[in-house]
Amino acid sequence: MARVEFRRIxxxxxxxxxxxxxxxxxxxxxxxxxxxxxxxxxSTSLFMLAGIYMPSAGELRFDDSVVNxxxxxxxxxxxxxxxxxxxxxxxVQNNIMFPLRFKGVPRxxxxxxxxEAAELVHVGELLDRRxxxxxxxxxxxxxxxxxxxxxxxxxxxxxxxxxxDATLRLTMRTEIKALQERLGVTTILVTHDQLxxxxxxxxxxxxxxxxxxQVGSPDDLYSRPASLxxxxxxxxxxxxxxxxxxxxxxxxxxxxxxxxxxxxxxEVTVGLRPEHMHFGDTGIPGRIAQLEPMGREILYVIDTPxxxxxxxxGGSVAAHRIGEAVHxxxxxxxxxxxxxxxxxxxxxxxxxxPNGGAAAA
Amino acid sequence: xxxxxxxxxxxxxxxxxxxxxxxxxxxxxLGPAILLTLAFFVLPVxxxxxxxxxxxxxxxxxxxxxxxxxxxxxxxxxxxxxxITLTFVYAxxxxxxxNVTFGLILALLTTAIPKxxxxxxxxxxxxxxxxxxxxxxxxxxxxxxxxxxGLLNQVLKQIFGVKEVVDLLTTAPLALIVVSNGxxxxxxxxxxxxxxxxxxxxxxxxxARVDGAGSLSIVRxxxxxxxxxxxxxxxxxxxxxLLVSFEYILLLTKGGPFFDTTVLALYIYRRAFQSGQYAYGxxxxxxxxxxxxxxxxxxxxxxxxxxxxxxxxxxxx
Numbered sequence: 001m002a003r004v005e006f007r008r009i010x011x012x013x014x015x016x017x018x019x020x021x022x023x024x025x026x027x028x029x030x031x032x033x034x035x036x037x038x039x040x041x042x043s044t045s046l047f048m049l050a051g052i053y054m055p056s057a058g059e060l061r062f063d064d065s066v067v068n069x070x071x072x073x074x075x076x077x078x079x080x081x082x083x084x085x086x087x088x089x090x091x092v093q094n095n096i097m098f099p100l101r102f103k104g105v106p107r108x109x110x111x112x113x114x115x116e117a118a119e120l121v122h123v124g125e126l127l128d129r130r131x132x133x134x135x136x137x138x139x140x141x142x143x144x145x146x147x148x149x150x151x152x153x154x155x156x157x158x159x160x161x162x163x164x165d166a167t168l169r170l171t172m173r174t175e176i177k178a179l180q181e182r183l184g185v186t187t188i189l190v191t192h193d194q195l196x197x198x199x200x201x202x203x204x205x206x207x208x209x210x211x212x213x214q215v216g217s218p219d220d221l222y223s224r225p226a227s228l229x230x231x232x233x234x235x236x237x238x239x240x241x242x243x244x245x246x247x248x249x250x251x252x253x254x255x256x257x258x259x260x261x262x263x264x265x266x267e268v269t270v271g272l273r274p275e276h277m278h279f280g281d282t283g284i285p286g287r288i289a290q291l292e293p294m295g296r297e298i299l300y301v302i303d304t305p306x307x308x309x310x311x312x313x314g315g316s317v318a319a320h321r322i323g324e325a326v327h328x329x330x331x332x333x334x335x336x337x338x339x340x341x342x343x344x345x346x347x348x349x350x351x352x353x354p355n356g357g358a359a360a361a
Numbered sequence: 362x363x364x365x366x367x368x369x370x371x372x373x374x375x376x377x378x379x380x381x382x383x384x385x386x387x388x389x390x391l392g393p394a395i396l397l398t399l400a401f402f403v404l405p406v407x408x409x410x411x412x413x414x415x416x417x418x419x420x421x422x423x424x425x426x427x428x429x430x431x432x433x434x435x436x437x438x439x440x441x442x443x444x445i446t447l448t449f450v451y452a453x454x455x456x457x458x459x460n461v462t463f464g465l466i467l468a469l470l471t472t473a474i475p476k477x478x479x480x481x482x483x484x485x486x487x488x489x490x491x492x493x494x495x496x497x498x499x500x501x502x503x504x505x506x507x508x509x510x511g512l513l514n515q516v517l518k519q520i521f522g523v524k525e526v527v528d529l530l531t532t533a534p535l536a537l538i539v540v541s542n543g544x545x546x547x548x549x550x551x552x553x554x555x556x557x558x559x560x561x562x563x564x565x566x567x568x569a570r571v572d573g574a575g576s577l578s579i580v581r582x583x584x585x586x587x588x589x590x591x592x593x594x595x596x597x598x599x600x601x602x603l604l605v606s607f608e609y610i611l612l613l614t615k616g617g618p619f620f621d622t623t624v625l626a627l628y629i630y631r632r633a634f635q636s637g638q639y640a641y642g643x644x645x646x647x648x649x650x651x652x653x654x655x656x657x658x659x660x661x662x663x664x665x666x667x668x669x670x671x672x673x674x675x676x677x678x
Contacts, residue, residue, distance in 0.1 A: 052567045073573040085564035089586040098582070102573030146572070 033201035078147030262349030271336035280329030419637030430644035459543025464550020
């Protein structure tokens with residue numbers, strides 16, 4: 001088990017800077033997720049931890065030692081790749097046993113360990129099979145067993161669930177999380193799926209273009225996103241964003257005027273999450289353009305003077321029809337206001353409901 | 362409406378004409394290739410079989426049909442046994458040292474170094490294959506010339522201070538044909554193995570490194586197992602091509618001294634075209650073909666090509 005620290009880490013490939021000034025501490029036994037769109041540098045960060053890439057500048061520390069130049073094989077980390085990277089010509093048993101070969105563990109001592117690791121991830125009966133004879137979920141479990149068998153001080157997961165179907169993903173999510181809690185191994189998950197990150201990790205590190213955008217608990221990222229990027233990346237369906245001018249306690253978005261608190265001025269972007277909006281007697285006028293039943297709730301797309309706005313309403317039967325005139329209300333406490341040019345959150349600003357009596361559009 | 366019904370009525374006629382057109386197309390497209398195959402492949406085989414049952418000699422006249430040539434192949438020709446032994450020794454050495462092993466080493470080394478320099482070295486090793494065989498052998502002749510002007514002798518004399526002139530053509534003719542053929546043969550394996558190595562998913566190498574494997578262990582546990590099929594393929598394919606090709610040997614040593622470098626294919630050439638024993642040459646050629654088929658079948662079985670060629674079982678979700 002180890003505490004991991006990135007100190008002003010930079011990674012370049014030729015002239016391309018992939019990671020810039022990365023500072024991050026991951027505590028012993030913590031489960032963190034590196035979250036971001038593809039190309040944001042999250043996998044590169046993970047490969048630097050694994051020793052597959054070496055940082056171009058800065059200091060990478062495991063506990064108290066700098067590991068910048070330490071070879072992958074001397075780091076004692078376990079990794080599960082997106083493609084699982086099982087050795088195709090070896091049986092499951094030999095795949096799982098592979099790391100032990102290089103630790104000088106004799107075969108008769110290794111075999112019970114392999115069995116134990118295989119049982120841990122429920123592939124005990126598959127030891128004689130080859131990877132090609134396994135399903136995606138089974139391959140994933142074998143990869144996990146191989147990563148865990150050497151009792152790594154760090155477990156790295158690179159998009160481990162992205163090749164699984166939806167149901168299996170749910171199962172594996174729960175299993176991996178339970179396993180991590182049981183073993184207490186410091187775990188770093190790389191994913192582009194916000195749901196995966198927020199459901200599994202204790203802390204989420206949201207990355208964008210080689211920089212850390214925000215570090216926090218899943219709730220921090222959802223309720224108090226540090227920037228417009230985090231706000232729009234987290235949450236499904238995505239947050240509604242309205243850009244307008246703030247002046248004298250009101251934000252003017254096209255012909256709509258929304259009163260606001262917090263003394264904001266200048267160009268701002270208002271974030272309204274679909275799940276924090278509802279139909280009301282007053283509010284933003286609009287007309288229902290589209291509705292998408294999602295089972296437990298229904299997603300409405302509303303045509304308003306400020307463009308399309310998505311709102312999420314509970315229930316499985318639509319209470320409104322396409323073309324119906326409605327008013328959209330929202331919870332002022334859950335609104336987010338960002339400075340338009342810096343994209344930073346204005347933490348004290350809130351948007352209030354427009355005064356009643358507005359005529360339907 | 363009228364146009365549509367008209368078209369329907371025209372259908373049977375159109376079908377017939379399309380069938381005829383298909384036949385014409387077949388002749389147009391396949392005809393030339395079929396003719397070439399017949400003229401240069403099937404016909405020579407028939408001619409060879411027929412001639413092997415005659416007594417055709419230098420005069421090209423056929424006096425009788427006989428099994429005499431086959432008697433000679435199996436009992437009469439006392440030189441044949443040593444020629445066949447030499448053929449297999451030559452093929453085995455060239456394969457084992459160059460075509461497979463050296464090709465593999467080249468592929469491993471040129472994929473381990475940066476891409477540009479790797480490509481450069483592969484290009485260098487491809488040069489002999491790209492140059493005309495006569496030119497290539499001419500360079501060898503210059504290199505090994507048994508006089509002070511030969512490159513090898515110059516190097517030996519200037520750098521190693523060897524006094525007497527070395528004549529590889531008489532002292533080590535077998536080594537010479539193995540090396541000169543091997544330098545060409547290695548490039549084929551190199552190319553096949555290189556693309557096979559490139560085809561191994563990079564994550565496997567990463568995973569192996571994280572699992573604690575060093576460079577040599579990675580070669581042993583990741584690269585070589587992935588090259589099993591290409592290695593088998595190169596072995597069988599090159600065995601066959603080594604069995605039947607002799608032009609480099611002919612150009613370099615002419616099969617000599619005496620019969621010391623005369624492999625079976627060259628022996629056939631010498632018997633048929635130098636001594637004028639056409640019928641015997643034809644019988645020997647047939648024997649070589651059968652030998653080749655037997656070797657290929659042994660390779661097929663021994664190297665487990667059948668299982669390797671089977672379809673992999675695809676992941677079932």
